[in-house]
Amino acid sequence: MGSPRPRRGRSRWLEALACAGALLLLGAGPRSGYETMTPQLRAMQDDDLSNPGMLAVAEGEALFAREGCAGCHTAEAMRGVAARYPALDRASQAPIDLSGRIAQCREKRQQRPPLPREGPAMLALTAFVAHQSRGLPLQPDPRLAEARRQGEALFRERRGQLNLSCAQCHDDNAGRRLAGSLIPEGHPNGYPLYRLEWQALGSLQRRLRNCLVGVRSEPFPPGAPDYVALEAYLVARARGLLVETPAIRP
């Protein structure tokens, strides 16, 4: 739309006008945190050789074979999975996130000891599986309406000693500066991702914990369903954004 094109009479004009109008009416749609990063960081994310998250993806690929996942799944079959998580777990009828599903496969189906949720092996496996969906649009699971409702309530509830809600930063003040940090819209489409501040790959739950503690509120206990409910809402809010795993963030 922005690039100059040869004029082809009125129809192109009208098309452009309608398009601009639609953008104005709808807003520009969700913007990934990628869009507001510096060109250097975007280049780092785009180049698999300089993206440190790709080391974890390679590690995850090796684990996928070595830990027996490949006994039931092919890597190709993992394409699209992360784009539709969290999903509904049939057995428990509860929402489950991607790491939760990997843990369930390992513990229930393979009868193997659990992997620590934020440990390097689980992060690498999750990164490898999610990476298979890179470039695919997020498609929220329609069965999670109730979890999304709970997640939205959590998103809008003021909390902590600073008495701030997620929405007050990520809806009302996205694009502004909280001291030195640009406040992103707060989308979940790049996780697990490599954060320069962490000097490591980290999960969405780690990010959420950072924001919760940042307003001096009590984080949800590890494994609490609140995290998955919040993620279910975040994914719906980010509908259509492309999976970036492994993203880079400042």
Place this chain on the structure above:
Amino acid sequence: MRAFLLGALLLGGAAAAQPMVAGDAIPGSLTGAPGDAARGRAIVLDRQRGLCLLCHAGPFPEERFQGDLAPSLAGAGARLSEGQLRLRMVDGRRLNPDTIMPAYFSTEGLRHVGRAWQDRRLLTAEEIEDVVAFLATLRD
């Protein structure tokens, strides 16, 4: 909001620790003594204690990272009296229930506060007075 005002009314007269609000100001010092502007400046710039520069910018050329979620603190002392500054520090929700500025001297209505911060005000009465004394010096 109504519940909040009611709570404030009920508590306002009764509790000795509750500062006296008159209009859009708290005219009297919370400690009965004037604050120290130099200490107040240090609190405002301290990113663990004051947190002010998370949201505000101000006339502090040496500070690299200043927020832009809130009006600049430059000229605050010219726009507002000490009493008005004090109420905005103590609990700005009395003027704007939706404000994102934390209430620095009230724990009322807070939810899910982290264990380390429970039942603790952001700043002490002395610290509020120090910050007010400093803000009053910001005249342009």
